[in-house]
Amino acid sequence: MKRVDDFRLKFGKKEFVPIIVGGMGVDISTAELALETARLGGIGHISDAMVPDVSDRRFDTSFVKDKTRFYKANIDNSDKSIIKFDLGVLAEATRRHVEATMQAKGSEGLIFVNCMEKLTMNGPRETLQVRMASALDAGIDGITLSAGLHLGSFGLIADHPRFRDAKLGIIVSSVRALQLFLRKNARLERKPDYVIVEGPLAGGHLGFGMDWAQYDLATIVAEVVQFMKTEHLDIPVIAAGGIFTGSDAVSFLEQGVAAVQVATRFTVANECGLPAEVKQDYFRASEADIVVNTISPTGYPMRMLKGSPAIGAGIRPNCEAYGYLLDGNGNCAYITAYNREVALHPDSKTISVMDKTCLCTHMRNFKLWTCGHYTYRLKDTTRRLADGSYQTLSAEHIFKDYQFSVDQKVALPV
Numbered sequence: 001m002k003r004v005d006d007f008r009l010k011f012g013k014k015e016f017v018p019i020i021v022g023g024m025g026v027d028i029s030t031a032e033l034a035l036e037t038a039r040l041g042g043i044g045h046i047s048d049a050m051v052p053d054v055s056d057r058r059f060d061t062s063f064v065k066d067k068t069r070f071y072k073a074n075i076d077n078s079d080k081s082i083i084k085f086d087l088g089v090l091a092e093a094t095r096r097h098v099e100a101t102m103q104a105k106g107s108e109g110l111i112f113v114n115c116m117e118k119l120t121m122n123g124p125r126e127t128l129q130v131r132m133a134s135a136l137d138a139g140i141d142g143i144t145l146s147a148g149l150h151l152g153s154f155g156l157i158a159d160h161p162r163f164r165d166a167k168l169g170i171i172v173s174s175v176r177a178l179q180l181f182l183r184k185n186a187r188l189e190r191k192p193d194y195v196i197v198e199g200p201l202a203g204g205h206l207g208f209g210m211d212w213a214q215y216d217l218a219t220i221v222a223e224v225v226q227f228m229k230t231e232h233l234d235i236p237v238i239a240a241g242g243i244f245t246g247s248d249a250v251s252f253l254e255q256g257v258a259a260v261q262v263a264t265r266f267t268v269a270n271e272c273g274l275p276a277e278v279k280q281d282y283f284r285a286s287e288a289d290i291v292v293n294t295i296s297p298t299g300y301p302m303r304m305l306k307g308s309p310a311i312g313a314g315i316r317p318n319c320e321a322y323g324y325l326l327d328g329n330g331n332c333a334y335i336t337a338y339n340r341e342v343a344l345h346p347d348s349k350t351i352s353v354m355d356k357t358c359l360c361t362h363m364r365n366f367k368l369w370t371c372g373h374y375t376y377r378l379k380d381t382t383r384r385l386a387d388g389s390y391q392t393l394s395a396e397h398i399f400k401d402y403q404f405s406v407d408q409k410v411a412l413p414v
């Protein structure tokens with residue numbers, strides 16, 4: 001019987017344990033989690049979502065305070081179109097986050113940054129360009145493009161000196177999205193170094209509609225693997241979404257994928273950025289506590305715990321401080337929904353907005369508990385303590401359980 005450790009992910013001459021811990025913004029996949037993954041011989045991710053805020057917390061900078069002060073006069077204005085990101089600040093925050101992480105890496109494993117296209121930041125092209133270029137400047141091993149088709153993203157960094165040496169990959173949820181990406185980038189003569197196929201059971205935003213349950217990761221992976229063969233493309237395919245045990249991973253590796261990307265199991269790791277009490281909510285969740293809804297202003301469905309305080313919270317949009325989801329014209333679906341509720345309830349002190357959420361604020365404050373489909377199985381991966389709480393796990397324990405377990409077993413912590 002095979003285990004994950006019988007396989008290796010190969011990039012050129014280098015070999016890695018074929019376990020990638022996926023990016024989880026905002027700073028849920030911390031530098032500590034990524035560093036541990038790399039130390040164990042796999043690939044870890046940090047995220048560049050809301051990176052000025054991450055920098056403030058990690059390095060005591062004051063980027064968010066400064067931006068809020070700069071746009072203070074606009075706070076009561078429902079029109080947020082004047083709010084722009086200072087590209088110099090964005091570059092510096094990215095550089096700090098990435099450089100500190102890479103300097104701490106003393107291992108052969110790799111650290112990538114997860115870069116979501118849907119963070120349009122009221123200037124989609126220029127902000128994305130700065131985010132990617134600054135991460136490359138700061139020595140990141142690779143960039144995983146996510147939450148979007150990224151048809152122009154390679155083009156934005158084609159002139160960067162590291163464009164051909166850094167590892168660049170993309171997350172897709174269909175063979176069609178991959179074909180489109182390859183076609184649009186053909187002129188650059190630079191293929192992605194890896195393709196992550198993310199199925200409908202993943203955490204975070206889903207690359208499917210609300211009919212997500214009709215799709216199945218194994219089928220999409222088989223289509224992508226076949227496409228690579230037909231096109232004579234030698235690009236590692238990585239499967240993600242709902243891979244909960246080492247045995248689940250082995251079944252994908254035997255199907256021809258080069259590695260798996262996992263995340264949910266690591267949400268309850270000591271190194272994960274979620275607050276301790278929120279980790280307990282993840283442990284306690286039952287299947288009925290998990291929902292896929294459309295409250296994210298990005299337009300993508302998102303999976304989360306039903307108890308997330310973000311659901312229904314009618315807070316004032318906080319774009320002066322954040323504004324990561326403002327499209328190129330200063331709009332965000334939450335602002336529209338909020339303004340509608342305010343107009344409907346002019347005399348109310350507090351309002352509730354059910355159809356959309358202020359994603360920036362709630363993700364930043366760990367009030368939107370996004371999670372994978374199998375979150376309800378987390379309680380089976382640990383022990384219950386005398387006070388009724390669940391014991392959090394080390395990332396090393398979870399990583400090694402994926403690496404060495406067989407027979408659908410999950411090793412409990414000692």
Ligand SMILES: Cc1cc2nc3c(=O)[nH]c(=O)nc-3n(C[C@H](O)[C@H](O)[C@H](O)COP(=O)(O)O)c2cc1C
Pocket residue numbers: 021022023024025026028047049114116146147171198201202203204205240241242243261262263264265267370371372373374
């Ligand atoms: C808490 C959480 C946050 C996530 N945030 C992001 C993100 O910011 N960007 C992204 O591309 N994927 C995100 N994901 C998806 C993961 O990177 C990963 O591909 C997926 O969840 C793997 O499936 P699994 O969680 O069932 O193991 C997130 C997943 C979780 C559980």
